[in-house]
Amino acid sequence: MFSIGCAIGMIELRQLRYLIAAAHSGSFSRAARTLNIKQATLSRHILEVEQRLGITLFDRKTRGATLTPNGQRYLRTARRIVKEFEELNAWVRETRDGENGRLAIGFYTSFSAGNLRATLTEFSDRFPNIQVRGFERDRQMLLAGIENGLLDIVIMIGEVRYHHLRSRSFWSERILVAMPESHPLASRERIHWTDLTGERFLLTERDPGPETRNMLLSKLWMPGYTPEIDMDDIGRDTVLSAIALGGRVSIVAESALGIQVPGVVFREVHESNGHIRIGFSGYWREDNDNAVLHRFLEFVADRYSLPPLSGQQQSSHQTGKEMP
Structure with a gap:
């Protein structure tokens, strides 16, 4: 007593x-x-x-x-x-119980719209006593932040496996093409990959630019044709501002819809079986005992109706190299 x-x-x-x-x-x-x-x-x-x-x-x-x-x-x-x-x-x-404390989240996607913004907004509303801090960095800096304990979790595009990190798929977003409103394709509600043959693309050198470039090459490359892709060291907002000037288009996730740039329109990219989506995954250290992190993982699983996290669902990251 x-x-x-x-x-x-x-x-x-x-x-x-x-x-x-x-x-x-x-x-x-x-x-x-x-x-x-x-x-x-x-x-x-x-x-x-x-x-x-x-x-x-x-x-x-x-x-x-x-x-x-x-x-x-x-x-x-x-x-x-x-x-x-x-x-x-x-x-x-x-x-x-994970209802009071801090959560440090790293990401490199746009926070202007999309599932990341909606998820963190709802999480903060549900748990007002938790302080959520966001850090926008490139992939390698995010992974370093996880390794040294500065970040609790990072959310990135794809499902790459890393040594000593656990991971799980979170959600997916539509892939869009951003183009000048005067572009001939702007009159269409949906765009197919074949429609983009011959276009000149502008991407950022920063994440997720390299991943987007790989996707474009896999979708558009054919014998005798390689898509023309400009990679500039600029942010996503600047990419869209450059698109408004004409002459180039870009590929973005739907989270970029919150970036309002006059003269730029967005159209869904489709394949034969429907619009294309890209997945986002969360990565965290196995030995992270922050109760708020586990509360967040439970919240995401519930929000997106994900299956329970398996004890064997472990990914890896060691010296920044992907698993073979």
Whole structure:
């Protein structure tokens, strides 16, 4: 039992609760009924507190009990102690259960729209006591952040496996082509890969530019034809601004829809079986014991109706190299 030390003895926390209940009820009998204990038990504990303090806290009357002036002063402190102790217990419980604390998330996709933005917004609304911090970096810096413990989890495109990291697929987004509104293809609601043959593409050298380039090569390359792809060291917003000037198009995930650039339109890219989607996965250290991380993983699984995380679902990352 938690106790409060003083020069003349130890006052138990439950005794302070008895005192507060008696003061609130104005009657030992009513307070005992509220606390679901015997009146004799409550009276005995309050008398014990008075004896240890050497002061009278209550005036006992036939029809009830009222606080003495000393009792009123003592009650103010007792209420503060009980309130702070209960707040401390709540904090410990919420921290242990992953409802209080911090979560550091790394990513390199756009945060202007899409599932990442929607997920983090809803997570923060559901758990307002959790501080979520986001870090936008390239893939290698994100992986380094996981390794050195600066990040709890990173969310990246694809399903690459890395040594000593666990991972799971999270969600997918549509692939879009961004083009000038004056482009001949802008009048179409959907675009097929074959429609993009002969186009000049502009991508960022930064992530996910290299992945997008590989996708374009796999979809458009054919004997005698290699798509023309410009890779510039610019951000995704600058890419779209350059697209508005005309002459080039770009490939983006639907999370980029939140970036409003005058003169740029987006159209879905389709294959024979429907529009194309690209997957996003989460990566974290196996030995990360942050309860908030596990709360976030449970939240994502529930939001996207994902299967339970298997104990064998482990990926790897070692010195930045992919597994063979």
